[in-house]
Amino acid sequence: MQDRKVIFSRIQDITEHVKSEKKLRELEKRFRIAFHTSPDAISITKMNGNYVEVNEGFTRLTGYTRKDVIGRSSLDINVWNNPKDRKTLVEGLLKSRQVVNLEADFRMKDGAIKTGLMSANLIHLQGEPHILSITRDITARKKAEEENAKLEAQLRQVYKMEAIGTMAGGIAHDFNNILTIILGNADLAKYVMKEEGPARQYVDKILEASGRAKEMVRQILAFSRQAKLSFVPIKPHMVFTETLKLLRSTIPSSIDIQQEINTLCRAINADPTQLNQVLMNLCANAVHAMDEKGTLTVALQEVQLGQKGTRHKANLQPGFYALLTVADTGKGISPEVKERIFDPFFTTKKVGEGTGMGLSVVHGIVENHGGKISVESTPGKGTTFSIYFPIVEEASAASKDIGKPQYKGDEHILFVDDEEALVELAAEMLQLYGYKVTCKTSSTEALEAFRTAPANFDLVITDQTMPEMSGSELSKQLLNIRPDIPIILCTGYSAKISAEIAEKIGIADYFLKPFDTEKLLRSVRKVLDGME
Template sequence: MIDELPWQEIFDAINDAICVLDPRHRIIKCNQAMCRLLKTTESRIVGRPCWEAIHGTDRMLADCPCRRSAASRRRESFNLKFDQRWFEVSVAPSFDEEGQVQRYVHVMRDVSHLAHEELALRETRQTLLTILDSIDAIIYATDLETHVPIFMNRHMRDIVSDDLNNQPCWKAFYHRDEPCTHCRDLQLLDAQGNPTDLHVCEAMNDEGTRWFLHHDRAIKWVNGRWVRLHVATDISAVKFLEQERRQTEARLRQAQKMEAIGVLAGGIAHDFNNILSAILGFSELALDDANRGQSNPAFIGQVLRAGERARELVQQILTFSRQTESEAKPIQVQPILKEALKLLRASLPSTIEIESAIQCDAVVQADPIQIHQVIMNLCTNASHAMRQCGGRLEVSLREEALSGEEAQKYPGLQAGRYLKMVVADTGHGIDPNNLERIFDPYFTTKEKGEGTGMGLAVAQGIVHACGGAVGVASTPGKGTTFTIFLPIIQQGSPVHMSHENLVPIGREHILFVDDEAPLAELGKEMLERLGYRMTVHTSSAKALYLFEQQPDAYDLVITDMTMPGMTGDALAERILALRPDIPVIICTGYSEKVTQEMIDRLGIRALIRKPLVRGDLGRAVRQVLDGERPAPII
């Protein structure tokens, strides 16, 4: 039985080093663990003060737990390094009936392993803090319920004050009265209380000067509660570089477009001369007949058709030269290719023959202006290679189905149906040493002043953006072949809605304003023949004065955009301020100032592109007066 074991045997079996002290701190009893610790026998330490026997000093320690326990009348302890080991030294006092210290029980427990673990934990914590403080990002943790910050790294501490007064993060960090926008809808825990996925978003700071990439997730803190860990990385440099790259690319694309326009100039001049010849010639013949009291509608029809061709050509030039963002949409390449070759033919010398085989009307997703740019670039490069000795330019367009093995020859392509465009020449070819560099920006073999070196790089970028690929093969002295693949999205021609031939009529009163007298007279005649009552002015200021006198006298206002003194948008704004319900139509030949934002802001009902055609004008007027919003004509 345990009660029958001798007291000394139990005392000596304890691994902790124990000794009993008298009120004067002299050792009166110790166990074998204490003897082993001090490397001596009990007889040699009994009767000696503890500081002498244990610590080897001639006086009591300043922080002696015996002295503290006598004062506090309870157990006192401290940590002591002894013989290269750490011990927890505890002293429990025992008192007699009069409350005087009768003895002390002095226990030394080896806690070296705990000290090492604590040291390792401190070192680990310090290492972690050092890493977090060295990261050039905002890192902090907040309580998931109160949103009060409980940790911040150095980068965050440098931004905010030390005294946060237990305020939620949005008030403590950003001086707001409510949670930040990107945090309001954060769901960091699901319905079962489990953490959701990492939430990532981009946002600018309140000043609008820096971009940050925010990461939020729920993590379990040291005390077991869930907290929100937030990491925000400054990505301003990347965003600004990206913005600069887009701007540079836009400038380069525009420069390359202008280079292509220069090549087109000869073809455009040729076409315009033909158009003007038809207009002038048939107008003279029609005037001769009119002077003799005769009428020849065929001559007038020729003038109208020539005018339509001129309008389409001007629209092409303006659209091609306009500095706008590309807009990919379903298009057919076939008509774009035919029109480009038609304009190109007039600008090429007669020594260069053009052969075309355009057989496919499939639809691809692309920007038509950019596709026109690619075609012109490849064709002008081909003509440049043949300008000295002449040759043959071959252009083909057809559908081709690529197998997986065939598609692997072109980076980024997969098996499928593609529109294949081939531009081949019989020129001098490309040196094999230059073949791999021809798509590099600014690389050119042309003489100084003959090219920017951006044409093929831009063309390749356009094709890749459409999900396609460009291939090239060349033999010096025999010619070069460029092959373009564009993924097909549908087969056949898109459906085009034809305009109704009949032009609707009306009897409303219209105020028509254009500073060009012939155009003002033209608008008046067109609309009067459709039944409308017309008041026409060539001065926007006089037109405004007239409207101010009788704002309810008119049912519609049509105004030119570019006019001296007061532009069309300014006139529309003044008129709508006087009478917000009156519909306004703006006519324009070409103006960068006319934007969708301006139209919506002013409340403009329709926008008509010059030159005015009676059918388009009549239909737009009728739709606006009937309360409809016609499709934009520009």
């Protein structure tokens, strides 16, 4: 063996190793393709945030080039809009090595803020931990979700208003029946009191309070868009003074209310209920702006536009206007918000604090009255709303002295209403003035009584909403029996009848409850005298 040369050889099967390396190179190739072609933003960073690699999706999304970011920290270039989000990411990776669907806002190179949905894994490169993250831009999706949420909120508000409207109609009908009984009995009490005294003053107070309750019902119906607008020449100070009385009891005592109401301001053509709503809404906004502490100033004056320095304020034609101003000492309105305050559903209030409809409704009412509204505000100092209503000619607003109406008569009246107390009241009202009255609390019984002796009656007064047969249906049946019978239809509230519909049926007069003695008798004489 010493003189021989020996060759040792070793053969090792590395087939699997070659296959593994080939497979690894294939996987690396696939990873690089996926990494660089993905539309999402993919990055590899060290644990301190320094970028090691980014793909084209990253550069497209952020606006940064590879040169801008490689070797620099995400915190250095201020990519995270809220650095706490990166802290959340790192803590999640250290705890479970993976974070899924972390939603965060990112700042682009141009300063724009975009929302991203990030998922990340903790990986090791050359023995050092790194973060592999994939971020998808969901800015458009988030905006769409916010818009959908806003639309859903608006839709809920519409449904809510419809529900309020339905409820308001039911409340109005029942409440107006009750008010008719109160007003009527107070009228009768006053009628039998021959002398002035404390008792008569008490009755006057009842009538005054009932009149205010009547207006409150109108306001409820107007808010739910079910009351027909009634534009009449009216002295605005009368409406605003009453509204301020009501507001004083609802506004916190920490708010100092300053009134500067000029009672000499001439009349405007307006719906009293909507004027009330304008002032209520503006004052409610002012109280909210002041956080229930400050000074609220409500002023009314007559101004002449067209003089120097006045016309441009509200872009109105020259002339005389009633100017209502509502000023607060609140936080004011920023220029950006000021441009949108009259938009429907726009609000800066928190959820549950407002619908965004108050100022939009005010704007609509003012425009419907031929007026204009403007706003001046300084952030931190307060806001002033100015509303201009055109003055009408004094002749239009002047009350006509038509003399004391003559309400007495001896005609036979059939009175129909399912409210027994109201029927008894109406009978007493009419009988006091000489009328013969037949009362029925059932519309079918009333129809039978009329069918038995149609010539016995000179007039029929019927309610609209009754259980067996509505007043309008009863009227049609009565007119089929006797086409010349005059009919008065009254209602607390009904969505199915109006003055126009009543006229088409052939009903002679139509009015809304509540009614007092004068209102009822005036209608009776108007119809009967018109039939002569």
